[in-house]
Amino acid sequence: MKFALFTPHAYERTPAWTPGWNPAWAGWPAAPQLFEPERALRSHRRTLELCELADETGFDWITLAEHHYSDHLMAPSPMLLAAELSQRLSRARLAIMGVVIPLTNPVRVAEEFALLDLMTGGRLAMAGFFRGTPNEYLTYGTDPGHSREMYEEGIELVVRAWTTPVAFGWEGRHYQHRLISVWPRPVQQPHPPVLVSGNSPGSGDFAARHRFSIGLAFLPPAAAARSAAHYRAAAAAAGWTATPENIVYRAFGYVAATDEQARRDCAEHGFGALGGGLSAQGPGFSRYAAALADVGRRYGGPVLTTPPGDGAAAAGRAAGGAGAAAGAAGGPVLPPLCGSPETVLGQVRELRDSIGIGVLDLILYNDALPHELARESVRLFGTEVIPQARDL
């Protein structure tokens, strides 16, 4: 089994008790005037430190995602952070999971992935593509009603751009290019492994049809197991066998010396589920509510909205997870993987067996968790869990 450290590139936000802090500016979209350069620099250094620690302690991949306009993270362009990490990691491979393809120019994405594959020595672990978080359809003016079509066409265009040996044009439903001829091509031929979302049956069918790997993100284990089973069946129907290597599961995790301390740390810091990082929230958010409701309707899924003061618990209930029951009961939402190294090893085994995953993509830190605790959790996972879980 392989293990990845998911890197939100967290921004350690200004505490609410800071004089002059205005709660109406926080949340999504965050007011740019909240931004503090020194805080961002420190947050960036800490992300690099955690990635290097994961590299040293045996994580297989470092994974990056794309998110916009949130004061919880600094991830508008995962390619840029990946470029920096590519020069710092010695053993771990980079995986982009993923680019929100409908928000971008697929030809540019094909070019950047190829360049990143070169910069990693042909070791890019995954070129991932997601349809994105619904509220992010307000960022670049993309029509959320076209998001599914743009996602599927955009990915096909990227693969054509990587693999077509001559200059060509693309007459799409959403993308029109008269001349495409990307240079450099990917070092990995014909192209790096591709990962797409597998959360829903439709996305699993698309992945199976194109023989792509899937990422299952923030699904409760039972739902993830159903999605994985659907994907394996669709792959078989398409004439190939999807292996555990093709299935990546992303979940929150936290490791401490003892189970009790792990639970206490997570509860105290509200670490364990999608908090307000990606959701529309905050007192200043009401002006966006009508547009977001419209986005949700046309995207085909609810927009994650979080009432002020009910961050992690509400989001945790929406996203499920092992701690969802506790969240529903009004208690803290705990990560699906939480406890001592021994306990977490057992939880890893359960996830592997129930879902059939080959890669576990761990969210071991975010803006809510103090850096020292995150560092210790990454260290313990790398040195105490991974060596025993390696041969699972």
Add this chain to the structure above:
Amino acid sequence: MPDVEQAPDGPFRVFRAGAAGRETEFLEAGVGDPLLVLGGSGGPALSQLAARRRVIALDLAAGASARERAAAVGAVAGSLELGPCDVLAAGEEAEAALWLAAGAPDLVRAIVLESPPDPGPELAAALAGIFAPALLLCGTRDDAGPAGPGVTCQQLLPNAFLSYVYDAGHDIRGDRPDAFAALVSDFLTRQGRFLARDGAAGAP
């Protein structure tokens, strides 16, 4: 003068041309620069092209070789006194269009090939001598990709442009009629300059 036989649906009417006993049937509609259409489906894409050009769709004899069909096309063009023509050919008729372009370079101005097959060795050798601008259209649901015939033809023809039409199968004009007509029209009007967008030229 050709014989008018009937008026089917759309703007097209049926004609016959050529020597007695060896007549070729064709459909014609529109006015303007002539566009010879060899094979492929009918429908709204051809009607859209006929709104801008004189479209002459030939029904070539089954069983004849590609070179024989090319000769028949040349004979019809001659009897109609068309002068230099653009040629749009689908599927197997792409071979007839290429033989025509190779043998009568003064007759063929620009070529559009819809879902062309892999050229055989004899035709492949002739492609290097065809300098007419050519647009090669392949449907993403039909084309074999990096090793497909679209790529092969692009490599062999010195002045060819390959374009993938997304979400189209073999019958590109049937699957994406609007995109097909707009792209073909823009290419025939501007040839190689079609790579640069020009809203004023009516390009999509």
